[in-house]
Amino acid sequence: MKKTGAEIFCESLRHEGVKTVFGLPGGVVLKIFDVLCQQKDIQFILTRHEQGAAHMAEGYAKATGKAGVALVTSGPGMTNIVTGLADAYMDSVPLVAFTGQVSTDLIGNDAFQEADNVGISRPCTKHNVLVKDVNDLAQTIKEAFYIATSGRPGPVLVDIPKDVSIAKADFKYPDKVSLRGYNPTIGGNKYQIKQAAEEIMRAKKPIIYVGGGAIFSDAADELRELAEITQIPVTMTLMGLGSFPGSHPLSLGMLGMHGAYWTNMAMHHCDLLIAVGARFDDRVTGKLSEFCPEARVVHIDIDPTSIKKTFHAHIPIVGDVKTVLREMNVILRSMDGNPAEMKALKAPWMKQIDDWKKAHPLSYKQDDKVVKPQFVVEKLYELTKHEAIVATDVGQHQMFAAQYFKGNRPRTWLTSGGLGTMGFGFPAAIGAQVAFPDRLVLCITSEGSFQMNLQELVVAAEHKLPVKIVLLNNGVHGMVRQWQDLFYEGRYSASLLGKLPDFVKLADAYGILGLRAEKPGEVESVLKEGLKHKGPVLMDIHTDPFENCYPMIPAGGAQHEMMLEDPPELKLARKGGPHKRKVDEGEGVLPA
Amino acid sequence: MEHIISVLVENKFGVLARVAGLFSARGYNIESLSVAPTLDPTTSMITIVTVGDDRIIEQIMKQLNKVVEVLKVVDLTETHFLDRETALIKVHTKPEHRDEAIRIADIFRAKIVDSSSTTYTVEITGDVDKVEALINLLKPLGIKELIRTGRIAISRETTRTASPRREPALLKS
Numbered sequence: 001m002k003k004t005g006a007e008i009f010c011e012s013l014r015h016e017g018v019k020t021v022f023g024l025p026g027g028v029v030l031k032i033f034d035v036l037c038q039q040k041d042i043q044f045i046l047t048r049h050e051q052g053a054a055h056m057a058e059g060y061a062k063a064t065g066k067a068g069v070a071l072v073t074s075g076p077g078m079t080n081i082v083t084g085l086a087d088a089y090m091d092s093v094p095l096v097a098f099t100g101q102v103s104t105d106l107i108g109n110d111a112f113q114e115a116d117n118v119g120i121s122r123p124c125t126k127h128n129v130l131v132k133d134v135n136d137l138a139q140t141i142k143e144a145f146y147i148a149t150s151g152r153p154g155p156v157l158v159d160i161p162k163d164v165s166i167a168k169a170d171f172k173y174p175d176k177v178s179l180r181g182y183n184p185t186i187g188g189n190k191y192q193i194k195q196a197a198e199e200i201m202r203a204k205k206p207i208i209y210v211g212g213g214a215i216f217s218d219a220a221d222e223l224r225e226l227a228e229i230t231q232i233p234v235t236m237t238l239m240g241l242g243s244f245p246g247s248h249p250l251s252l253g254m255l256g257m258h259g260a261y262w263t264n265m266a267m268h269h270c271d272l273l274i275a276v277g278a279r280f281d282d283r284v285t286g287k288l289s290e291f292c293p294e295a296r297v298v299h300i301d302i303d304p305t306s307i308k309k310t311f312h313a314h315i316p317i318v319g320d321v322k323t324v325l326r327e328m329n330v331i332l333r334s335m336d337g338n339p340a341e342m343k344a345l346k347a348p349w350m351k352q353i354d355d356w357k358k359a360h361p362l363s364y365k366q367d368d369k370v371v372k373p374q375f376v377v378e379k380l381y382e383l384t385k386h387e388a389i390v391a392t393d394v395g396q397h398q399m400f401a402a403q404y405f406k407g408n409r410p411r412t413w414l415t416s417g418g419l420g421t422m423g424f425g426f427p428a429a430i431g432a433q434v435a436f437p438d439r440l441v442l443c444i445t446s447e448g449s450f451q452m453n454l455q456e457l458v459v460a461a462e463h464k465l466p467v468k469i470v471l472l473n474n475g476v477h478g479m480v481r482q483w484q485d486l487f488y489e490g491r492y493s494a495s496l497l498g499k500l501p502d503f504v505k506l507a508d509a510y511g512i513l514g515l516r517a518e519k520p521g522e523v524e525s526v527l528k529e530g531l532k533h534k535g536p537v538l539m540d541i542h543t544d545p546f547e548n549c550y551p552m553i554p555a556g557g558a559q560h561e562m563m564l565e566d567p568p569e570l571k572l573a574r575k576g577g578p579h580k581r582k583v584d585e586g587e588g589v590l591p592a
Numbered sequence: 593m594e595h596i597i598s599v600l601v602e603n604k605f606g607v608l609a610r611v612a613g614l615f616s617a618r619g620y621n622i623e624s625l626s627v628a629p630t631l632d633p634t635t636s637m638i639t640i641v642t643v644g645d646d647r648i649i650e651q652i653m654k655q656l657n658k659v660v661e662v663l664k665v666v667d668l669t670e671t672h673f674l675d676r677e678t679a680l681i682k683v684h685t686k687p688e689h690r691d692e693a694i695r696i697a698d699i700f701r702a703k704i705v706d707s708s709s710t711t712y713t714v715e716i717t718g719d720v721d722k723v724e725a726l727i728n729l730l731k732p733l734g735i736k737e738l739i740r741t742g743r744i745a746i747s748r749e750t751t752r753t754a755s756p757r758r759e760p761a762l763l764k765s
């Protein structure tokens with residue numbers, strides 16, 4: 001029996017095991033929405049803005065590892081998801097976005113709500129397709145899910161014209177895809193893996209540097225095994241957090257611009273760098289010419305373009321991280337040497353790292369009048385017993401969360417890394433909560449970012465999604481203000497958010513619980529009450545507007561040249577002195 | 593350094609835009625570009641002439657390979673190859689220059705493919721040096737219009753000893 005395009009769409013989603021679709025309707029997708037609302041086993045979450053839908057789908061995907069699905073209309077519906085697509089592209093999030101398109105006979109005529117969806121999304125999708133014939137629809141959807149979730153994952157956009165959703169075709173869901181030009185390399189080159197293993201056995205000051213790739217490839221077990229048999233310390237990028245337990249004795253936490261002192265020092269002095277599913281992003285490397293100057297480099301990544309893009313690799317291994325690590329562990333086990341010997345070999349190195357750690361631990365000065373944002377995150381970490389899915393927005397709060405909420409499990413840390421998208425956190429938290437209704441989902445955000453997608457509060461209320469929003473409300477675009485203090489003589493251009501809404505009333509208006517803490521003494525009780533509450537909560541916690549995030553490698557600075565606290569000029573300025581410090585961002589670097 | 597890259601792609605909607613977009617988005621150069629179907633009507637060959645150091649060329653090759661509809665990428669500069677370009681050159685020809693134009697064309701074995709009382713259109717096919725040398729010689733006469741195809745290239749067979757007559761037999765086996 002023939003089916004309409006809209007029916008084929010729904011059947012195809014079912015075959016792909018899709019349980020939830022996020023989106024918002026419009027003229028050209030009405031036929032699809034009409035059929036979709038009759039499917040009992042596919043939940044549709046109506047967002048209040050398409051950007052929210054894209055980030056929810058991302059949050060869902062990051063938390064589950066399955067593709068997130070968004071469905072929006074043509075024109076403005078599509079343009080509203082562009083940020084989500086770009087975000088997913090940067091952070092390798094499997095996302096399948098379906099957009100409506102005007103009927104094929106109108107395409108190119110500037111029809112009502114027409115946009116060149118495929119053209120606009122081309123640079124920010126892994127792949128995209130305009131479906132011109134209903135007979136191609138099922139195959140295209142099959143391929144879209146395959147491409148989005150395989151290899152280095154990423155967003156795929158499928159553009160469906162209105163007439164294609166109405167036209168009929170025979171339906172048979174393909175059981176295989178074969179794409180002539182797409183065949184990700186899974187197993188790494190055996191010779192290279194062996195070479196790498198030999199270097200690993202010999203190295204005296206090695207370090208494992210892990211990125212998001214380890215999470216997408218589900219390689220946490222293999223990674224842990226590698227670290228434990230070789231006794232090599234592990235540092236993670238912002239995207240890699242959770243791939244290795246933050247509380248493990250071999251964990252060095254996050255590296256890079258706001259990474260810990262000992263971590264960046266260890267990177268700078270290592271003799272072997274084992275990069276695992278990471279891409280040597282500039283926020284990690286700082287000044288490339290001075291990055292890991294003494295290191296031999298092993299680079300494992302499924303995406304060949306990530307290898308040797310910005311930094312050299314002596315032993316490049318293209319392949320799936322899990323598969324490669326598994327094979328490497330087998331080789332390492334078969335070689336002479338056991339954990340005890342390995343530990344002895346690395347003892348001086350670990351001692352050195354420990355000394356760095358003791359010299360400059362992560363720290364902040366507690367205050368009895370203003371709430372320090374780090375304190376809130378530490379308290380949260382303690383009260384939740386480290387068990388939560390944490391979504392963040394972008395800014396200082398994101399870095400404080402990365403430093404102080406030491407996640408232990410993969411897929412529990414949802415943040416926008418590559419694109420740095422303010423407005424990502426709250427919808428991403430909703431997406432994760434939809435996937436895991438019974439787990440604790442925190443959204444650590446700040447008033448600047450939160451205001452970018454707060455319209456989705458109503459989604460949390462409507463679906464009773466108990467997301468716990470912890471708003472580190474410092475009244476400023478904190479991260480921008482920090483740079484202005486450090487590099488622009490404290491001229492706060494457009495970083496002070498003068499007028500703010502009353503967030504407790506706002507929560508109330510949306511029908512969710514709002515709580516407020518203004519003093520350090522109130523923080524714990526507010527957090528406790530919020531965490532205990534059954535439904536969604538917005539905790540408005542007023543934090544220090546002038547707290548800065550350290551360590552910090554100024555943009556363009558070298559890895560070992562970190563600022564560890566406010567420079568003297570800034571301290572003086574805080575006390576009412578002149579704000580004299582003038583350093584061009586990226587050029588002036590204070591010695592650590 | 594200059595590289596000639598052959599990119600075999602699926603003959604599908606938007607593929608050229610993806611390939612060209614990749615160059616512009618990442619700041620790579622395109623010196624010339626030509627596209628046409630191959631023997632297999634489902635594929636096309638894109639020939640791109642680009643410049644870059646080794647690191648950039650390696651990235652270009654990898655980035656091209658990553659495009660879903662790209663089937664094969666070859667940097668011909670790494671092999672023995674033949675490259676050709678065709679140009680159509682419309683030259684002004686005052687009466688006293690008409691013989692000169694023909695003479696120049698002859699030297700290059702170029703053809704006059706169209707003529708009017710005031711112009712000749714010269715067709716030349718050859719490697720870039722040859723095409724450019726001809727253009728330079730015709731310039732003083734006054735070039736009214738010039739159109740070039742961009743370069744195409746093909747690898748040379750490494751074993752060129754087999755006699756042409758035996759090829760059909762080889763093909764069959």
Ligand SMILES: Cc1ncc(C[n+]2csc(CCOP(=O)(O)OP(=O)(O)O)c2C)c(N)n1
Nearest residue numbers: 395396397420422446447448449477478479
């Ligand atoms: C969509 C978007 N616009 C602008 C920026 C630039 N930016 C980076 S951090 C930041 C300030 C963030 O302020 P807030 O969300 O209040 O967080 P805080 O730094 O105060 O913790 C801005 C504007 C961005 N990252 N994303």
